[in-house]
Every structure is written in structure tokens, then in C-alpha cells.
Amino acid sequence: CEGASPRIEYCIIDNNYYGIMSSINWSTGLGSSPIISYNLIKNNQGDGIQTYEKGTILIVNNTIVNNKEYGVRSGFIDALLINNIIVGNAYGISLDIPSEGSVHADYNTVWNNDSTNYAGFTPESHDISLNPLFVSDDDFHLQSSSPCIDAANPNSERDMDGTRTD
8 A cells, every 4th residue: 555545444353463554665665644443453363453654544433452462553653543442452552663653542442451551652631541341252332331432532423323422
């Protein structure tokens, strides 16, 4: 996707080595600016999302759970993470090379990642670290008492019921 802006939306990505991997073309230096949204990314042997790009990546409204390494691992890129649930990975969100990129994380639920929820950056004030209260270990819908209900960025699209996004 050299120089492109691919969209990866509405997928279930389950039990792969990497869930989604986005990388710069190291021989040309051309990167891309992907948009990754509304996906369930789970049970991968490596990272849920790994991105080593030049450009900007938007990661929004995903559920990223139970990956053996990082929920989201980023380097060389400006990453914007909004309204995601990142739970039960070895690491939550990591900016591997802070001098070569940035992570702006806000309105996410980042909880119960084994080693750490955040590495290499500080999240914004609206991220929460609470149990999202999934229906079960394999049903990632939210229970009615979930702290994630109506907790997304208030400027996001409304849910189908007209309320603030979950």
C-alpha cells in the first residue's frame, strides 16, 4: 500500500501471527496512512496491530483482545487511537521509538494487559483502565453495566440508538 491510505473495517481477525501489520517500504521510504476501524482483533500470536510507517494512522472503534504480544505497537508514525477497547494482551499500547513518532490515545479502555497498559507515551485524560465487562470470554459485546457504554469521544458518530458511542 505504498503511499496509499487503505481502510480496514468491519473485520474479525482471529488467530493469525499478526492481526494487522502495516510497514513502510524500507527501500523507497514511502509509507501509507491507513484507517483501521470497527474490527475485532483477537487471539493472534504476535501483535494485534503493528505499524511501522511514515505518515499517520487512525485506529478507531476496534476491540483488540487476547493477543500474545502487543495490542497496538507503533513506531515512526503518528498514531491516533480513539474509542478502542484494548484488553488482555501482553502489552496494551506501545510507542517503540518516541523520537521517531507519536501516539495520541484518548477515549480508549485499556485494561488488564499483562506487562503494562502504556509504554513510550502518556495517554490523554479520557482513557480509562476498567474492566469493560464483556458478555463472556468469547462474546465481546458489552454488558449493560459496562463502563464503556456511552463513554466514547462525544464528537464521534452516534450509536444506532442515538446515544453517545460506546
